[in-house]
Amino acid sequence: MxxxxxxxxxxxxxxxxxxxxxxxxxxxxxxxxxxxxxxAKGKLLGQRxxxxxxxxxxxxxxxxxxxxxxxxxxxxxADKGTVATYxxxxxxxxxxxxxxxxxxxxxxxxxxxxxxxxxxxxxxxKVHMGMRxxxxxxxxxxxxxxxxxxxxxxxxxEPDAPYDSFKEHI
Amino acid sequence: MSQIEKALTxxxxxxxxxxxxxxxxxxQFFTALRERRVVGVRRKDGTVLCPPKEYDPDTGESLGDMVxxxxxxxxxxxxWVAKPRPQQPLQKPFxxxxxxxxxxxxxxxxxxxxxxxxxxxxxxxxxxxxxxxxxGAIRDIACFEPVD
Numbered sequence: 001m002x003x004x005x006x007x008x009x010x011x012x013x014x015x016x017x018x019x020x021x022x023x024x025x026x027x028x029x030x031x032x033x034x035x036x037x038x039x040a041k042g043k044l045l046g047q048r049x050x051x052x053x054x055x056x057x058x059x060x061x062x063x064x065x066x067x068x069x070x071x072x073x074x075x076x077x078a079d080k081g082t083v084a085t086y087x088x089x090x091x092x093x094x095x096x097x098x099x100x101x102x103x104x105x106x107x108x109x110x111x112x113x114x115x116x117x118x119x120x121x122x123x124x125x126k127v128h129m130g131m132r133x134x135x136x137x138x139x140x141x142x143x144x145x146x147x148x149x150x151x152x153x154x155x156x157x158e159p160d161a162p163y164d165s166f167k168e169h170i
Numbered sequence: 171m172s173q174i175e176k177a178l179t180x181x182x183x184x185x186x187x188x189x190x191x192x193x194x195x196x197x198q199f200f201t202a203l204r205e206r207r208v209v210g211v212r213r214k215d216g217t218v219l220c221p222p223k224e225y226d227p228d229t230g231e232s233l234g235d236m237v238x239x240x241x242x243x244x245x246x247x248x249x250w251v252a253k254p255r256p257q258q259p260l261q262k263p264f265x266x267x268x269x270x271x272x273x274x275x276x277x278x279x280x281x282x283x284x285x286x287x288x289x290x291x292x293x294x295x296x297x298x299x300x301x302x303x304x305x306g307a308i309r310d311i312a313c314f315e316p317v318d
Contacts, residue, residue, distance in 0.1 A: 012198070012201045013200040013201045014191065014192055015189050016190050016192055016200060016307060017189055018189070018190055019188060020185065021184070021186075021257060022183070023256075025182070026180050026181070027177050027178075030177060032178070036178055145178055146180075
């Protein structure tokens with residue numbers, strides 16, 4: 001059937017690798033581009049809803065609750081916040097810079113009214129709701145216009161935030 | 171708020187590294203490909219399916235009577251790919267074609283390296299061009315090529 005020699009036999013083929021790969025060019029759009037541009041300078045920019053004053057971070061440019069553009073002045077947020085909820089991860093996935101087991105957290109940044117999901121570098125026995133945390137940034141020379149400029153959050157020596165300050169995010 | 175000049179863009183790749191278990195029938199099909207052979211499976215009525223199936227598509231009966239086939243066949247349908255994408259089997263214009271191999275009654279989807287669209291036609295004869303190294307996958311057949 002063919003001039004080429006058959007390959008060495010290695011037993012029957014029982015498994016097939018069938019990778020699916022989708023390559024996109026993601027366009028961040030006006031709002032996220034502004035946020036990511038600020039990120040390159042180490043700033044966290046939220047956007048305020050003109051109807052109820054809530055601050056969204058990250059913002060997609062419109063208020064999901066009122067459907068209005070968030071086109072007022074951006075609100076600069078602290079890189080500190082409060083753990084609203086958390087989860088302990090014991091299964092490895094790629095590109096996570098922490099060793100297992102590690103903690104994922106929903107952080108309410110100071111000045112924001114939404115949660116940001118991120119990693120927390122912390123003893124898994126110590127994490128708790130209301131814990132005060134701060135962003136651990138990459139070295140400044142490695143900053144790009146990416147949310148990956150923040151490696152993870154770390155606990156800071158501040159008293160826990162009162163329950164009422166984050167209860168709506170649970 | 172002022173409009174920014176241009177929105178940022180970035181490559182965004184989603185990749186699923188699936189593995190599938192082949193089962194007894196497709197295992198024989200892919201093992202044969204690794205040996206640069208093609209096999210089909212015979213139904214009760216004598217017709218031969220290639221690529222083979224584990225179950226008869228009409229009756230649901232289990233199938234397992236493997237039949238050796240030739241690596242030549244006939245194009246039953248085709249579509250020209252003028253601008254191949256990076257993951258596609260050939261990096262020059264080619265045809266995706268349904269190819270009924272000699273000895274089979276159903277067609278197999280594969281690429282035909284015909285050089286130009288004008289050379290493609292339904293009912294043309296083609297032959298498998300085998301890959302230099304085989305691994306037990308459909309790309310052990312690099313593509314098909316016209317037989318003059």
